[in-house]
Amino acid sequence: MKLNKKITLMVGLLVMAFVAVACEPQVVEVEKEVQVTVEVEKIVEVEKEVEVEKIVEVEVEKEVEVEKIVEVEKIVEVAVPVIVDDPNRTLDIIAVQHAECSWDAFWCTVQDGINQGALDNNVNVTILAPDEFDIDKTASLIEQAVAAQPDAIMLTVTDPTVFADPINAALDLGIPVVAYNAGSGPNEDGIGYLTYLGQDEYAGGYLGGQRLAAEGGTLGVCVNHAPGAVNVARRCAGFEQAMTEAGIAYEELVTNDDPAESSTIIGDYYAANPDADIFITMGPNSAVPFYAFLDNEGLAPGDVKHGTFDNSPEITANIENGTTMFGIDQQPFLQGYGGVTALSLAARYGILPAAPVTATGPGFITVDTLGDPAGADAPMSIIAVQHAECAWDAFWCVVQNGATTAAERMNIDLQILAPDSFDIDATGSLIEQAVAAQPDAIMLTVTDATAFAGPIQAALDAGIPVVAYNAGAGPTVDGIDYLTYLGQDEYAGGYQGGQRLAALGGTKGVCINHAPGATSTSLRCSGFEQAMSEAGLAYEELVTNDDPAESATIIGDYYAANPDADIFITMGPNSAVPFYAFVDNEGLTTDDFIHGTFDLSPEISANIQSGATQFGIDQQPFLQGYGAVQALNLLHRHGVVPALPVTSTGPGFVTVDNLTVVQALAGEFR
Amino acid sequence: MASATSPSNFQKARARLANYSEVVVLISFVLLFLIFTLTADNFLSLLSITNILTIASIKGIFVIGVAMLMISGEFDLSVGSTLAVGAYVFAILMEHGFVMGGSQILPAGLGFLALIISLIICGLLGLVNGLIVVRSGIPSFIATLGTMLAFRGIARAMGNSELAKTSGNADVVRFTGEAPPLFNVLNGDINFINDLGTPAGGARMAIVWFFLVVLVAVIVMRYTRYGSWVYATGGSRVAALAQGVRTDRIIIWNFIVTGALAGLAGVVQFASRPAIDPARGEGWELIAVAACVIGGIWLQGGYGTIIGAAIGMLLLQMVEQGLILAGVDIQLFQATIGLILIVAVISNTWLSRT
Incomplete structure (x- = not known):
């Protein structure tokens, strides 16, 4: 018996010693909180902004896609999460992903975003991933994460069939869940999580096409080296839509993964179609053959217009020398950061993402954006100019609470300016005075696009980034080149x-x-x-x-x-x-x-x-204030740009399941 | 006198303990259980405990096969690949049936027959392992390293084949229909357990299959001649042969059983997560070896028990769940398991050094 004790003691001590070491809290906790940049689903927003008339065109396309969804599976009811007892306490979130930084460098950026989001949202995040790509292990990790009963879970929906049960186990407990990087949104995946944060491929092609078409052209070509892939097909469809709307002819050119052969295909095509003057490529595998084709033909930068998806050293070099107008980035940082923010707002205030798919991209990399951002610790000042304020319009208390909450958590110096009563002219003057103060960024309500166009343009000319919130219609419709508009997607x-x-x-x-x-x-x-x-x-x-x-x-x-x-x-x-x-x-x-x-x-x-x-x-006004501050913070400190012209903060559905939560938080957060 | 009795008591106790190879893993298990109970929130919840049992059970099913093989002195590094092949065979037969030359030879959704065919094919893969090891005399570590790669290639080829008939999402076969009752039998929720707590538990039928496999294996190893032969084969092959044990046959049968159990694990897993990709089961062969070694089975064979290996597997899974509940980052899991492995082997060696 004595021996038994000794053995027990020895083994126990050993095990305890290393468990103690292993359990040393690895807390990633910090001060701030964040907000979400909720974006709408694809086509709907993009087109909507163009003009109401366009909606008709756009919808037709959307119909095609959505119809498929309906056929395949029904609209999935998003599970309404339970909110936490005390919104001010530090939240515990578990992130489960199919890969991680130590063995896949792409994920380092995602994880940086998660960790920064944790800092900015007063959240502890534990990241779980298998040691190598292993779908089944990832699914088991989700199950084990659920057993920890965290305040929220973010995860990659790498395989909806395999992950459905584990994710539903979390939803059944009222744990809010968002997907990031891998997934297709709750409807297509058939799982009632809140939203999927990833690139909106259609919007990428569409917005890219608009940029390329802006100075005119004759024939737009989508150079597609992966004709079977669904995401690439969506890129070409969006590009085609932009060409059609600009009255430019469109064609898809199929190449392959062999660079030499692909550049020959492009050359032959160009010989047969010398009027082709706009090209969009689907990534390095079609951009590099395109550059070879330019060299072969002796074409100079500017002879044809080119934009591309993704980024690579070759693409960066060609953006710098003016051959390529832009590279389209899915912004992995925002996938991690936005996931944490969305969960923080859902778990604390019951504010739910407005759309099944929250676009983190397209993020356009142009010659103007190649510089380094200010960095996480850089001081930052924002001036907010709005046409009304809390002192005389209670609605605005919620918006301002969102903005000041975000500013406090992100350590931003925020100043809110508004007239004493509704006065468009005075608001316009406030914008001009804000520009004179030279803040790092300005957020404002575009209450009257005509009256405010001058003052906003003055800010943009001074190099001050601008986002709109609550009032506005997006840069395209307003005809002013600010970054994005945060408001309800009607x-x-x-x-x-x-x-x-x-x-x-x-x-x-x-x-x-x-x-x-x-x-x-x-x-x-x-x-x-x-x-x-x-x-x-x-x-x-x-x-x-x-x-x-x-x-x-x-x-x-x-x-x-x-x-x-x-x-x-x-x-x-x-x-x-x-x-x-x-x-x-x-x-x-x-x-x-x-x-x-x-x-x-x-x-x-x-x-x-x-x-x-x-x-x-x-319309979730809290999110309008919070989201505007966050978007500017991400841009200034981390070089992340809003993906879409309209970043929707609503629709936020209030049902019998969350009515009490909304009523309890009314006036402050709702 | 006193100083002389003390070491002799000590020796005696150690010798007594050495008869129970599970003692180290059992003590470690209990200690870790207590530590996690104290340090990890929600560790004692129904969901956490049933998670550990369910997730460990799927791997546990083939760990038992590996344990029998190791006791007979052989390794099988191909179990993970065999599992993938078994799951593919089952998945393809359930989803598409068997089509050859354009004609449907077997219909889809065969259920039990698909299960049997899958197990037989995996048993045959095990037979291949056994024949290579026995006939060529190559160490099983090397032979099954080769078949691990070869069988993985088969799994990849099946994922990519006409048989799989997948479109778009290459290599992944998924079962798209309504889950047949067989899936519930293989790995459905055990509701009367899961409903006992809030949040509901995650107990699945895999636990039952694991328990049955352990039970049968324990009976075979402890109470049948076959079991004694397995120990004899691993302990001293020359002596076993001298006593008339047909060690070659024992080894071949152990490989067949291991292959079939790997197939069963793959099928059970597919029944609850009905999609299979070619990477399924990669790396699991080493988890199986680790579970066996922690459970007190000697690498050179002849010593150890099924129960020990089963507890070893549960311990590994408990550590994973416990560390997640304690909020520890994933990178430390492997380090932890490595440490446990080394501590366990040192303790086992010390115990058996009589």
């Missing part, structure tokens, strides 16, 4: 709302629009219509007005004539309240109709609670 709100309602069944969808002239409501109805047609349901728009009694009568008359109408979406309290009156008048029960609405109000909340209304759509 089209996506109508579309996603329509998908949710259609999933409950029904025959005919009606968009009740009390403000038929407004761009925002017509975008909402278009999105809703798209969802109806994808679900094979009939659609009609019903115009009401701001008189509640009259509107209720209009709805009642419509319903008498169209008794098959059973899905209704309203544009806000001004059409929702008449709708509720109509329901009362007709004595309808919740089984007779399916209803969702934009915005929130006491009546809407009560009807969400009672089950009459499925959801209210929130």
Whole structure:
């Protein structure tokens, strides 16, 4: 027995000693918090911005893609996460990925982003990955991460079939989950996680095409060395869309992975099509043969316009010498950083990503952006100029709380400027004064694109980066070259709302629009219509007005004539309240109709609670302030650019599952 | 006198302990269990414990085969590759059936028959290992290093073949239909256990299969002539031969059993995660050896038990789950397992040095 004890003691001491060493906390904890740059799904946003008319074109394409999704699997209901008891405490997040920095250098950038995001969000992140590529081991790591019951989990959906059960185990516990780097979004993957952070390939081709087409051209060519790959096909489709919109002919040229052969193919093509003057390549494997072709033909920089996906030493050299306009980067740093931010906001405030796919790219690398960013520790100042403020408009308290929270966590000197009352001219002057202060960055509301164009251009000319929040339409529509606009994506709100309602069944969808002239409501109805047609349901728009009694009568008359109408979406309290009156008048029960609405109000909340209304759509103003500060921080300190012209902060769906959370945080975070 | 009795007691106790090769792994297991219970949040939760059992069980199924082989003095480094082949055979038969020359020879979704075919093919791979080792006299370490590469090549070829008929996502075969009852039998949730706690547990049928495999192997090794022959073969082959043990046959059968168990592990795994890629099971052969060595099996054979190897596997998985729960970064896992391995071998050697 004595011996037993001795042995026990010895082995125990040994084991304990090294476990103690191994368990030494490796905490990656820091101060700040972050925000998300939520972006919308692909086509919807991109096109939307161009002009309302374009939406029609764009949607057609989107339809093709989305239809596939619908066929394959149904719209997946995103699991509403449980929020933490105390939003100010340090969160524990586990990241599970299929590869890691020690054996795959690409992942070092992702992990840098995760660690910086942890610092900026007051989060502890533990990164788990297999020792070598091993799907099954990765799935087991997810299961084991769930057992740790962290506040949130971020992961790569490398194989949705294998990962579905482990991820669902986390979702069943109310643990918020986002995917990064590998995945296709909750709908295509068939798993109800919050969002996927990765490159938007279609937007990359589209925005790249717009840049190349900006100075005119005759024939645009997508040089594709990997014709079977889905992501590459999406790049060419986006490029084609941009060419079509610019009135430029388009062709796809298929090459292969043999550089010599590929450059011959390009040369032969050029001989047959000497009017080809715009080229986009899919990465080094088609860019390098393209450069060889230029050399062979003796073409100089500027003879043809070229942009490419990805980056490599050759591509960088050609961006520097002016041959190549840009390289398109998926921004792996943002995949890690954005994942942490999205989870932090979801777990703390129930603020959910607006879109199933949150684009981290395209990030355009041009000759202007090749310099080094300021670095994580660089001091930074931001001036925010907005047309209203918390002191006299309560809505703005939430926006400002988002901005100041982000600034505190990221150690940024933030100054908020606003007029004493609504005054466009005074706001414009404030922008001019902000430029004179020469801050590192400016965020502002583009309340009036015409009036503000001059002051904003002055900031851009002074080399000060600018993002817009809450009011604006994106650089393309506003015609001002700021970085991105953070606000609600109205089209996506109508579309996603329509998908949710259609999933409950029904025959005919009606968009009740009390403000038929407004761009925002017509975008909402278009999105809703798209969802109806994808679900094979009939659609009609019903115009009401701001008189509640009259509107209720209009709805009642419509319903008498169209008794098959059973899905209704309203544009806000001004059409929702008449709708509720109509329901009362007709004595309808919740089984007779399916209803969702934009915005929130006491009546809407009560009807969400009672089950009459499925959801209210929130634009998430906290995220507008927080996201604007974060976007500028990422740009200034880390060289990460916003991927899309519109970075959507909404739709944020408020349902019976998260209504209490939203109500509890109203006025401060919601 | 007193000083003389003390070492003799010591020697006696050590000699007594040396009869139980599992003693080191058992003590380590209990100690680590206690340490994790104290240091890692949620370690004692139902989810954590069932996770350890379920994940360890899939590997445990073929660890038992490797343990029998090691006791008979041989290695099998090809188990990971065999597992991949077995899973591919099962996956292809379930998803596509068997098509040759354009005609469907076997329909898809064969279920039990697919399982049997897969196990037989893996058993045959084991037979190949056994014949190479026995007939050529090449050390099994080298022979199965070769077949590890060869079988991995077969798995890759199957992933890339017409049989797999995959499009787009090359090399991965996935089962797309509604999961048949067979999948639940092989590795479905054990709900009456999982529902015992909040959060629900992660117990799967793999635990049952692992337990059955251990049970049968323990009976065979302890109470049958075959078991004694296995020990004899590993202990001293010359002496075993002299006593009429047909050591070649023992070795070949052990390889066959190991191959079939690797196939079973692959099929059980596929039943819960119905997609298979060519890298499946890579590196697992060394985990199996580590589990056996930690469990007290000698590298030169003839000594050790099935129970020890099983506990060794559970211990490795417990360490992984425990370190994750303690918030330790992944890079330290391998270091930890390496340390445990060395401590275990030193302790085992010390114990047996009577």
